[in-house]
Amino acid sequence: MVVTERLRARARQVLEKDEREPVPSPCQSICSMDAKEGLCLGCLRTLQEIAQWSQASPQDKRQVWQKIQSRLES
Template structure:
């Protein structure tokens, strides 16, 4: 079982305990945030955050698929690192959706 974050609560979801921050009723579905950064080529990388922040027992967000460390590193990460975070997060979400 995980401990709740100081601003959140603990909720049972998909047969495991997860750490969740305020889940607002008007937050479903929520578009991706507009935290953007541009590289020299003008490419914009948008944060994968969906404002559905709930961490499972492995500290992976159920909303966007990023690890807690990925979330903390996002604002300081360069473009290649942000792309890697997005790719890994998407793979985690797809893997979670395939589990029966």
């Protein structure tokens, strides 16, 4: 799936960057929640992760990206 591959590549890029770099949002403008998994189909974040993104520290944002990467692997 193109969306998954794009998200995988973005996760790799974000996590390889220097920790002082700004952390981009994983949003891909495909905002639809999977009711069973509780994850957005576009970015693989939970509703809580999405809601807290704008207030999250760079470290917390990188942790979300790590979770996304783990979700892609499972």
